[in-house]
Amino acid sequence: MQQDMIVILDLGSEQNTLIARDIRSLGVYTEIHPHDITADQLGALPNVRGVILNGGPNRVVDGVSIDASDAVYQSGLPLLAVDHQGKADQNLGSWPQEEEARMDVLKQFVFDQCKAQKNWNMENFIADQIDLIREQVGDKKVLLALSGGVDSSVVAALLIRAIGKQLTCVHVNHGLLRKGEPEQVVEVFQKQMGANLVYVDATDRFLTKLENVADPEKKRKIIGAEFIRVFEEEARKLDGIQFLGQGTIYPDIVESGTKTAKMVKSHHNVGGLPEDMQFELVEPLKMLFKDEVRACGTALGLPDNMVYRQPFPGPGLGVRCLGAITRDRLEALRESDAILREEFDKAGLAGKVWQYFTVVPDFKSVGVRDNARSFEWPAIIRAVNTVDAMTATIEQIDWDVLARITQRITHEVPGINRVLYDLTPKPVGTIEWE
Numbered sequence: 001m002q003q004d005m006i007v008i009l010d011l012g013s014e015q016n017t018l019i020a021r022d023i024r025s026l027g028v029y030t031e032i033h034p035h036d037i038t039a040d041q042l043g044a045l046p047n048v049r050g051v052i053l054n055g056g057p058n059r060v061v062d063g064v065s066i067d068a069s070d071a072v073y074q075s076g077l078p079l080l081a082v083d084h085q086g087k088a089d090q091n092l093g094s095w096p097q098e099e100e101a102r103m104d105v106l107k108q109f110v111f112d113q114c115k116a117q118k119n120w121n122m123e124n125f126i127a128d129q130i131d132l133i134r135e136q137v138g139d140k141k142v143l144l145a146l147s148g149g150v151d152s153s154v155v156a157a158l159l160i161r162a163i164g165k166q167l168t169c170v171h172v173n174h175g176l177l178r179k180g181e182p183e184q185v186v187e188v189f190q191k192q193m194g195a196n197l198v199y200v201d202a203t204d205r206f207l208t209k210l211e212n213v214a215d216p217e218k219k220r221k222i223i224g225a226e227f228i229r230v231f232e233e234e235a236r237k238l239d240g241i242q243f244l245g246q247g248t249i250y251p252d253i254v255e256s257g258t259k260t261a262k263m264v265k266s267h268h269n270v271g272g273l274p275e276d277m278q279f280e281l282v283e284p285l286k287m288l289f290k291d292e293v294r295a296c297g298t299a300l301g302l303p304d305n306m307v308y309r310q311p312f313p314g315p316g317l318g319v320r321c322l323g324a325i326t327r328d329r330l331e332a333l334r335e336s337d338a339i340l341r342e343e344f345d346k347a348g349l350a351g352k353v354w355q356y357f358t359v360v361p362d363f364k365s366v367g368v369r370d371n372a373r374s375f376e377w378p379a380i381i382r383a384v385n386t387v388d389a390m391t392a393t394i395e396q397i398d399w400d401v402l403a404r405i406t407q408r409i410t411h412e413v414p415g416i417n418r419v420l421y422d423l424t425p426k427p428v429g430t431i432e433w434e
């Protein structure tokens with residue numbers, strides 16, 4: 001391993017991630033571990049230069065105040081005790097709330113006391129991961145479900161670098177992807193990077209299953225279950241696969257809970273595979289935050305529009321083609337969404353607005369086209385900003401941009417005769433319509 005490490009022990013703090021991010025921003029690698037880490041576990045971590053005892057409001061569990069194990073106190077490593085409640089007790093000093101003062105304390109600890117080197121960067125990370133992946137996988141084979149989203153794309157690029165043809169990627173086109181996405185996956189991974197890529201066009205299969213299904217929950221369930229079925233079928237056709245690559249990232253793990261935090265949820269796994277299909281997991285991004293995943297993707301040569309892709313729901317366009325999906329309305333949705341993205345790009349909004357897309361509902365309105373009555377769907381524009389997806393505000397799009405988008409959609413997309421702009425923040429509206 002190339003990097004020095006500062007270990008953060010979670011003694012009931014809600015700010016483990018914040019402090020981890022602060023230290024990484026200083027160019028030093030950090031990992032968050034449970035408070036009762038054993039001497040063996042601590043000893044197994046490479047290049048540890050110091051330990052932060054990160055206390056906070058959850059420190060008292062069942063009336064007992066938790067503390068780090070003796071192994072930590074006897075390790076001889078420099079220790080920094082932090083209490084985010086600002087209280088000082090026997091072991092814990094108080095902790096500055098202001099960012100500048102906090103960073104000063106961290107810098108002093110990390111560089112002066114621990115003598116850590118500023119060697120956390122993507123070049124070192126990639127070099128380390130390539131070694132680790134080769135060590136884990138040996139001459140065996142790895143399977144990866146490649147969506148074309150940020151996380152699985154970066155995992156694919158990293159695995160291709162590490163093990164080349166020992167990796168097989170499976171990309172499922174369920175017919176609900178955005179315009180150009182499946183083509184880009186084939187272009188980037190198969191043509192440019194020379195990956196083993198199985199491209200499955202399962203559009204008919206998904207759309208047939210979804211025929212006449214109007215309930216949003218049912219739609220989501222059908223799409224999820226069918227995805228697992230298609231993926232399983234493809235996996236069974238391949239011989240001798242022992243490993244499954246996954247785009248697990250650090251927030252998935254941190255949010256899933258250390259010992260003092262509540263379990264939140266587990267993401268990113270291609271869950272639901274049958275029990276006889278047990279794979280060992282390869283999760284090379286599991287210590288990276290999202291912006292680091294993007295930096296890693298860029299360093300591996302992935303295109304910007306893949307690395308900075310806006311979030312896209314698992315069921316894809318299926319939840320934006322409201323009610324029972326029909327092929328013609330889905331096509332109108334895909335085309336209007338592509339125009340919106342193109343115009344946002346031209347207007348410099350693409351990197352600025354968090355999420356933007358169109359929705360096509362299952363009702364029509366009267367219009368006039370070429371001097372004749374038309375009866376067509378509306379396209380609804382949604383453009384929102386959020387920090388944590390729990391709340392969202394509306395992007396105030398320039399009127400000229402909106403007018404241009406309206407002109408293009410109503411003239412270029414068959415079946416659309418109106419464009420509407422959704423002004424609802426979250427709450428009350430969710431970001432997606434279904």
Ligand SMILES: Nc1ncnc2c1ncn2[C@@H]1O[C@H](COP(=O)(O)OP(=O)(O)OP(=O)(O)O)[C@@H](O)[C@H]1O
Pocket residue numbers: 144145146147148149150151152153170171172173174246247267268269270312313314315
């Ligand atoms: N169309 C698809 N083809 C192949 N694999 C897919 C597809 N959709 C999802 N997956 C797999 O399921 C995982 C979780 O999917 P989800 O839609 O939750 O994406 P995500 O969490 O945004 O991850 P990503 O950024 O990789 O898309 C993906 O990382 C990928 O491995």
